Amino acid sequence: MALPPNMVVPGLDLDDTAGLPDVEIPIDVPMEFPDGAEIIEDGEGGAIVQAIRDGEMDIPDEAIPFDANLAEILDDGTLGELSSELRASYNEDLDSRDEWEETYVKGLDLLGLRTEERTTPFEGASGITHPMISESVTQFQAQAYKELLPAGGPVRTNVLGLQNAEREEQANRVKDFMNYQITEVMEEYDPDMDQMLFYLPLSGSTFKKVYFDQTRQRAVAKFIPAQDLVVPYSASDLATSTRVTHVLRMDENDVRKMQVAQIYRDVDLNTSSDTEEDPVRQKVNELEGISKNYSDDVLTILEMHVELDLERFEDLDPETGEPTGIRLPYVVTIDESSGKILAIRRNYDMDDPLKRKRQYFVHYKFMPGLGFYGFGLVHMIGGLGRAATSLLRQLIDAGTLANLPAGFKARGVRVRNDDEPLQPGEFRDIDAPGGSIRDAIVPLPYKEPSATLAQLLGGLVNDGRRFVALADQQMSDMNQETPVGTTVAMLERGMKVMSAIHKRMHYAQRTEFRLLARIFAENLPPMYPYEVAGAPQQVKMQDFDARIDVLPVSDPNIFSMSQRVTLAQTQLQLAQSNPQMHNLHAAYRRMYQALEVQNIDEILPPPPPPPQPQDPAVENGLLIGGQVPQAFAQQDHDAHLAAHIALLEIPMMQNAPPVLSALFTHALQHISFKAREQVDKELAQITAQPQQQMQQLQLMAQAGAVDPMVAQQQMAALQQQGPAQFTPEQIESRVAQVEEEMIKDLMPKLSYSPEGDQEDPLVKIRMQELSIKQMEAQHKAAMDQANLELEGARLEQRAVTDAARLDLQEEVADNRNAVNQERIDVQREAMLRRT
Numbered sequence: 137m138a139l140p141p142n143m144v145v146p147g148l149d150l151d152d153t154a155g156l157p158d159v160e161i162p163i164d165v166p167m168e169f170p171d172g173a174e175i176i177e178d179g180e181g182g183a184i185v186q187a188i189r190d191g192e193m194d195i196p197d198e199a200i201p202f203d204a205n206l207a208e209i210l211d212d213g214t215l216g217e218l219s220s221e222l223r224a225s226y227n228e229d230l231d232s233r234d235e236w237e238e239t240y241v242k243g244l245d246l247l248g249l250r251t252e253e254r255t256t257p258f259e260g261a262s263g264i265t266h267p268m269i270s271e272s273v274t275q276f277q278a279q280a281y282k283e284l285l286p287a288g289g290p291v292r293t294n295v296l297g298l299q300n301a302e303r304e305e306q307a308n309r310v311k312d313f314m315n316y317q318i319t320e321v322m323e324e325y326d327p328d329m330d331q332m333l334f335y336l337p338l339s340g341s342t343f344k345k346v347y348f349d350q351t352r353q354r355a356v357a358k359f360i361p362a363q364d365l366v367v368p369y370s371a372s373d374l375a376t377s378t379r380v381t382h383v384l385r386m387d388e389n390d391v392r393k394m395q396v397a398q399i400y401r402d403v404d405l406n407t408s409s410d411t412e413e414d415p416v417r418q419k420v421n422e423l424e425g426i427s428k429n430y431s432d433d434v435l436t437i438l439e440m441h442v443e444l445d446l447e448r449f450e451d452l453d454p455e456t457g458e459p460t461g462i463r464l465p466y467v468v469t470i471d472e473s474s475g476k477i478l479a480i481r482r483n484y485d486m487d488d489p490l491k492r493k494r495q496y497f498v499h500y501k502f503m504p505g506l507g508f509y510g511f512g513l514v515h516m517i518g519g520l521g522r523a524a525t526s527l528l529r530q531l532i533d534a535g536t537l538a539n540l541p542a543g544f545k546a547r548g549v550r551v552r553n554d555d556e557p558l559q560p561g562e563f564r565d566i567d568a569p570g571g572s573i574r575d576a577i578v579p580l581p582y583k584e585p586s587a588t589l590a591q592l593l594g595g596l597v598n599d600g601r602r603f604v605a606l607a608d609q610q611m612s613d614m615n616q617e618t619p620v621g622t623t624v625a626m627l628e629r630g631m632k633v634m635s636a637i638h639k640r641m642h643y644a645q646r647t648e649f650r651l652l653a654r655i656f657a658e659n660l661p662p663m664y665p666y667e668v669a670g671a672p673q674q675v676k677m678q679d680f681d682a683r684i685d686v687l688p689v690s691d692p693n694i695f696s697m698s699q700r701v702t703l704a705q706t707q708l709q710l711a712q713s714n715p716q717m718h719n720l721h722a723a724y725r726r727m728y729q730a731l732e733v734q735n736i737d738e739i740l741p742p743p744p745p746p747p748q749p750q751d752p753a754v755e756n757g758l759l760i761g762g763q764v765p766q767a768f769a770q771q772d773h774d775a776h777l778a779a780h781i782a783l784l785e786i787p788m789m790q791n792a793p794p795v796l797s798a799l800f801t802h803a804l805q806h807i808s809f810k811a812r813e814q815v816d817k818e819l820a821q822i823t824a825q826p827q828q829q830m831q832q833l834q835l836m837a838q839a840g841a842v843d844p845m846v847a848q849q850q851m852a853a854l855q856q857q858g859p860a861q862f863t864p865e866q867i868e869s870r871v872a873q874v875e876e877e878m879i880k881d882l883m884p885k886l887s888y889s890p891e892g893d894q895e896d897p898l899v900k901i902r903m904q905e906l907s908i909k910q911m912e913a914q915h916k917a918a919m920d921q922a923n924l925e926l927e928g929a930r931l932e933q934r935a936v937t938d939a940a941r942l943d944l945q946e947e948v949a950d951n952r953n954a955v956n957q958e959r960i961d962v963q964r965e966a967m968l969r970r971t
Contacts, residue, residue: 206449206466206480207401214447215477219470222440225368226381230414232369236509240339240363241419243514246521247273247338249423262532266524268600269338269513276634277333282697283638283690284645285329289315291649292689296682303683305670310684313664313676314652321354328359335361336502336641340512344498344644345382346651348659350399355655357648362509363416365497371508374497380441382497388433400478405435405471436472441465441483441496451491465493498648501640520600527593534585543579603633638695645688653686697732704730719743752779759783759802762794767805769813776806781885803882811874818870819862830855841932843939880906 200209207215248265255261284290291314293307318325328344336342343360364383371377394400413421443463445451450459465483470476484491501510514521550567657680663673671679694700704727711718721743728736747766750758755765756779767776780799783789789796830851837847884903 202482202486204481205398205401206446206482207477210446210448210480216475218444218468219475219477222442222468222470223438223472223475225379226366226438226440229366229368229379229381233366233509237363237415239515239518240512241415243269243338243512243518244416244419244423246270246514246518246525247423257533258537260536262529262536264525264528264532266521266528266597268517268524268597269521272513272517272601273334273337276337276637277330279695280333280336280638280641281330283695284333284641284688285326286689288689289319290645290689291315291318292687294685294687296685302670306679307684309664309668309671309675310653310679310686312668313679314649314656314686317355317652317656318357322357325357328357332359332500335359336500337513339363340502340505340510340515341508342500344500344648345496346498346648346655347496348655350397351393355652355659357652360497361416363414367508369507373508374499375493375495377508378443380497382439382441384437384439386435386437388435391435391437394478400469401476403476403478405476406474437478438470438472440468440470441493442468443493444468446480464491495651498644498651500644502637504640517600517603520596520603524593524596524600527589527596531585531589531593534583534589537582538584541579541582543577634695635693638690639692642688642690642692645690646686649686649688653680656680697730700730701727752776755802756780756783759795759798760789762798764798764801767802767809769809771806771809773806773810777803777882777885784886800886803886804879807875807878807882811871811878814874815867815871819867826855836932841935843935843942846935846938 200206246265246269248267248270252263252265254263289311291311293311295303295307332342332344339362341362343362343365345356345358345360347356347358348354349356360382366381366383367374367377368379371379374380388405391400391405395402442465444466445459445461445463446466449464451462451464452458453460467479467481467483468477469479471478483494485494502513503511503516505511505515657677660676662677664676665673667673668675691700694703704723708723708727711720711723721740724740725736728740733739749768749771750765752775755776758765759780760783767773780803783795783799833847833851837844884906
């Protein structure tokens with residue numbers, strides 16, 4: 137503990153602080169050591185304070201780091217009481233799952249990894265185990281391993297919210313970094329995932345522990361068998377469980393490394409532990425053919441994720457500062473043999489006001505069970521496996537007895553070497569006292585293997601395989617002639633169970649990747665270890681934010697290559713049946729992707745790029761070749777039309793029907809875009825008219841041209857009326873009208889007549905009609921403008937009239953009030969005179 141040179145702290149023993157990290161203690165913090173201390177200068181401007189006698193260090197709460205090992209600070213009495221309580225709870229949790237362990241242990245025998253030596257019903261009876269369970273486990277493991285951990289990496293990313301080029305680059309950087317960490321840096325990930333997928337269909341539940349390893353200085357996703365994770369009987373999931381115990385079996389040297397790294401408390405541990413192994417581990421060791429070596433210094437460490445109300449570290453009310461009594465999440469590490477607590481650390485974020493528990497474990501379920509643990513194949517079809525094994529052994533034993541019969545012989549009959557079985561083609565001497573040998577030897581009536589038992593065995597096996605049937609087994613009888621509906625029905629029939637299992641694994645792997653992403657963001661260096669595209673290497677901290685969602689690359693709806701190929705083949709059949717409605721290039725590409733073909737672009741050339749806007753000169757070149765260019769919105773349609781019409785001045789173009797046809801078609805495209813843009817502007821103006829009128833009324837009211845009350849009423853009416861609404865039919869009708877007018881204006885330009893030729897009379901008449909209509913349109917526009925001005929003047933006059941009317945009404949009301957008051961006064965005087 138480094139202190140300032142001008143600070144004198146009496147009584148501090150460095151032996152008591154061996155497990156504490158170095159902290160800076162301000163000078164104004166009092167430190168009390170009643171027996172005094174020795175101050176040793178370190179020669180670097182600091183000092184070491186050493187207590188004269190052994191004693192406990194009184195460290196102020198504000199000087200304790202948030203991530204400190206609290207077991208170094210609490211007294212031995214508190215630690216002993218806490219250890220006893222937690223170990224008792226752990227033993228109760230173990231007892232509550234005895235039946236689950238028993239079922240799991242019995243189910244492991246169905247794998248058939250060891251041949252049973254049987255002496256009943258006769259010596260050498262068959263001890264074979266039917267491979268129904270082992271076959272299903274092996275097929276599931278091989279298929280799931282390929283889907284969940286592909287060669288290119290298991291992580292993909294998705295942009296949440298608005299997508300743009302910047303966020304796409306960010307998502308690619310996050311995806312590449314996570315795949316690099318999982319496939320290259322995290323060496324244990326691949327073999328652990330491989331082993332986990334073998335355990336999963338057996339036990340029904342497996343776990344992954346995702347954390348930052350202080351000794352390796354990197355992220356770790358460790359596989360945990362179900363027997364090594366213990367939860368209370370009442371637990372329903374990991375998130376809400378009040379206690380989760382991870383049983384660690386660590387070498388003595390590994391524990392010492394943790395102590396030297398100040399992760400565990402430096403206390404003496406008993407390595408000669410006689411703790412019995414759990415039944416599941418004993419059965420696994422038995423199947424593997426290994427036995428425990430008591431010379432191995434292996435310690436059983438209990439890492440318990442619990443909620444505690446520790447004295448001195450209670451949850452405090454933010455207003456009163458008093459303890460609330462709420463238990464907070466901690467991680468307590470205990471040596472099971474000695475009961476000594478090695479570490480106590482807070483299990484929530486320092487800046488989290490709710491102090492929510494941090495998750496480290498991910499639960500992979502094969503099938504949801506009735507409680508916390510899931511069901512595996514030993515639970516679901518274990519009975520069928522045992523029955524199939526029994527029938528198979530009976531059939532083999534019947535065949536053995538039928539091929540090597542036994543029986544009775546008369547006492548007087550002697551057979552040489554009767555203890556040795558007869559070999560094929562061998563004749564052996566026999567001494568018979570007399571009579572027929574057939575009468576002296578009677579074989580037992582053994583039957584051949586029963587056809588009924590064989591049929592029953594086949595039915596049981598089919599039932600078990602159908603329960604975990606894969607789509608691969610359902611697709612064998614289909615071909616390209618199979619109708620699409622039949623293909624989809626067969627897929628759905630074969631994928632029910634496995635599809636649900638695959639979705640559960642997809643969900644669990646997504647949770648695992650999100651925990652890994654949190655660790656990568658919080659614990660690894662704040663920069664990429666390699667150059668990245670689109671940003672500097674220091675952008676790593678900003679990349680791992682809430683805008684990017686981390687997902688497994690596997691598809692939760694597809695769990696096998698055969699299913700993926702069948703779906704792609706069905707899509708290709710539909711596309712080939714009606715190529716006008718489908719993108720054949722995309723259908724073929726999906727087929728190659730389903731077949732996992734590499735370098736698809738070498739086999740299937742990329743599709744042609746979509747047409748892009750071009751200048752009028754390039755479009756004229758296409759028109760001369762008889763091609764129809766594509767017009768686009770936001771182009772200068774008038775300039776394009778003028779450039780295209782100029783082609784008609786070339787005599788050769790006038791006598792080329794393909795050129796004229798292409799030119800007319802392209803010109804109509806420009807007219808369509810131009811008409812729609814014009815209608816959009818008109819609608820925008822009409823929609824903005826109420827707002828403009830309201831602004832005009834407001835200005836008139838401010839200028840005194842209109843009574844403010846009248847203006848306010850009209851503005852309220854306009855606001856209540858809202859902007860004009862147009863139906864799609866009305867919009868399309870107006871677009872058609874504008875297109876008609878534009879086509880009429882364009883037709884004379886397209887009907888090019890060389891100079892000197894006499895103008896066609898019909899064209900002249902048509903031009904006159906268009907001129908008359910144009911004059912009528914201009915006259916109508918002038919009339920509309922005049923009507924608008926007249927209406928404005930009328931509104932203004934009406935406002936003045938209304939104001940005058942209001943003044944007149946007020947004057948009349950005042951006169952009436954005066955007359956009434958005068959009448960009342962006269963009546964009062966008359967009444968006074970009468971009295």
